[in-house]
Amino acid sequence: MRATRLGAAVLGLVAAMFVGGVASAAPQALPFAVIDINKVLNKLDEKTDRENELKTYIKQLGDTIEGTQKELDVEQGNLKILPANTPQFDESKEKVVRLTAKVRLDREMSNALVEDRQTRMQLALFNKIQSATQRLAKKDGYAMVIADDSKTDIPPAAQPDRIQAAMVNRRVVYADAAVDISDQVANLMNNEYKAGGGAAGAKATDAKPADAKNATPAKPK
Numbered sequence: 001m002r003a004t005r006l007g008a009a010v011l012g013l014v015a016a017m018f019v020g021g022v023a024s025a026a027p028q029a030l031p032f033a034v035i036d037i038n039k040v041l042n043k044l045d046e047k048t049d050r051e052n053e054l055k056t057y058i059k060q061l062g063d064t065i066e067g068t069q070k071e072l073d074v075e076q077g078n079l080k081i082l083p084a085n086t087p088q089f090d091e092s093k094e095k096v097v098r099l100t101a102k103v104r105l106d107r108e109m110s111n112a113l114v115e116d117r118q119t120r121m122q123l124a125l126f127n128k129i130q131s132a133t134q135r136l137a138k139k140d141g142y143a144m145v146i147a148d149d150s151k152t153d154i155p156p157a158a159q160p161d162r163i164q165a166a167m168v169n170r171r172v173v174y175a176d177a178a179v180d181i182s183d184q185v186a187n188l189m190n191n192e193y194k195a196g197g198g199a200a201g202a203k204a205t206d207a208k209p210a211d212a213k214n215a216t217p218a219k220p221k
Contacts, residue, residue, distance in 0.1 A: 031141055034148035034175040036182045040129055043186035049199040050121050057117065061110040065103060072099035132189045136181060148172045148180065 041047055075095045082089040137145050150172040154163055 032144040033181045039182040046193045
């Protein structure tokens with residue numbers, strides 16, 4: 001009986017050592033967070049200001065094209081009333097050809113300029129989100145921040161292979177609101193944006209000098 005009790009005690013001690021060893025060897029969970037990039041973007045004051053400036057820029061380009069289009073309309077009207085095979089008719093016809101080409105080229109150039117500015121705006125904002133997220137994570141002790149795409153709907157009308165691809169490529173299936181730092185990132189960026197002078201402080205990075213150089217100047221009214 002005494003040997004049995006001694007054996008049981010030894011087994012218990014070994015089991016305790018084993019469990020303790022496993023527990024001490026198990027890695028501790030590292031804190032992580034998620035961020036909804038669309039949510040951050042929609043809360044940024046800088047995004048609103050940049051989009052308003054982009055609208056103004058698009059209108060300026062459109063006004064220039066509209067002025068050229070009006071000149072073209074006048075010359076096309078002249079062709080209808082000028083007698084054919086006259087110097088005036090030939091001159092007006094040449095103007096129509098030149099103005100037609102100018103309108104077409106100005107539209108193509110304007111589209112390219114707007115697309116370039118939109119691309120640079122989006123990349124600039126994303127880089128700032130990435131920087132703010134990294135600094136916030138280091139300050140608050142997060143080892144990893146994951147882009148939360150759990151709220152993105154999978155298109156039900158898509159082809160089966162595309163639906164499966166969307167399912168497989170999803171990064172986050174579920175994330176509790178407690179680990180979402182989207183609001184903190186947006187608040188940090190808005191505070192830094194205001195401290196840096198807002199739109200006036202960021203204006204230097206909005207456009208390249210080439211924009212003003214390449215754009216067709218508006219005609220005086």
